[in-house]
Amino acid sequence: MASLHQINIGFSPVEDRLLLRMSARGETGNTEFRFWLTRRFTRLFWQALERARETCVARDPRVSPDSREALKQFQQEAVLEQADFTTPYQEETAVTPLGPAPILVSKLNITPQDQGHQTLTLLPPKGQGINLTVDLNIIHMIRKLLAEAVRKAEWDLELDLFSSMPNVVQDAPRTIN
Numbered sequence: 001m002a003s004l005h006q007i008n009i010g011f012s013p014v015e016d017r018l019l020l021r022m023s024a025r026g027e028t029g030n031t032e033f034r035f036w037l038t039r040r041f042t043r044l045f046w047q048a049l050e051r052a053r054e055t056c057v058a059r060d061p062r063v064s065p066d067s068r069e070a071l072k073q074f075q076q077e078a079v080l081e082q083a084d085f086t087t088p089y090q091e092e093t094a095v096t097p098l099g100p101a102p103i104l105v106s107k108l109n110i111t112p113q114d115q116g117h118q119t120l121t122l123l124p125p126k127g128q129g130i131n132l133t134v135d136l137n138i139i140h141m142i143r144k145l146l147a148e149a150v151r152k153a154e155w156d157l158e159l160d161l162f163s164s165m166p167n168v169v170q171d172a173p174r175t176i177n
Contacts, residue, residue, distance in 0.1 A: 004138065005030075008089035009037075009145040011153040018042060018149045019102055022132070023094060030094035033130055034102035035122055039155050041105055042146060046159050049143050052110045052118050056136045076161055079140040098128055105129070 008021045018037040023030060037045065057068045057075075107123035116135055123129030134142075147159040 006089055007142060007145060009149040011149050030092050032094035032096050033098055036102045036104045042150060043157055045108055046146060048108055048110050049139055052139050055112050056116055076140050079137045083141050
């Protein structure tokens with residue numbers, strides 16, 4: 001069984017798409033999966049990742065509904081503080097089971113599993129895709145990589161890592177007669 005080694009999301013201006021690359025290491029060597037993400041799909045992907053975060057937090061009976069948002073923010077900060085986003089993606093010789101060219105992702109499914117894991121399924125319109133078992137840490141890291149890539153792409157999508165937190169707007173003082 002292969003284990004996830006690195007994830008990279010970059011912007012291709014020529015394609016006007018994001019390129020998601022995931023490498024895995026296993027007993028038989030290195031494997032890399034490459035996917036094109038359109039602007040529309042990226043927006044849907046972000047929403048699915050947010051629902052996955054919510055599912056993880058909602059499963060914990062110790063967390064009250066009122067404290068879920070604060071817990072999600074705390075978890076996000078803790079994961080990102082420990083993650084390594086400075087090491088460049090390692091270009092290694094790897095087997096590409098889905099072919100050397102990236103596949104265009106058009107279908108996504110995130111299925112909750114036991115012990116806080118979720119299965120992330122990425123599929124093209126036709127043909128093979130992948131099922132990837134991820135935990136909450138991986139979800140947080142993918143969200144950060146997506147947010148950074150979208151900012152570079154200048155797609156005008158509001159992918160704020162803490163977007164689920166409500167913005168508090170102070171009203172100007174009013175005089176009531």
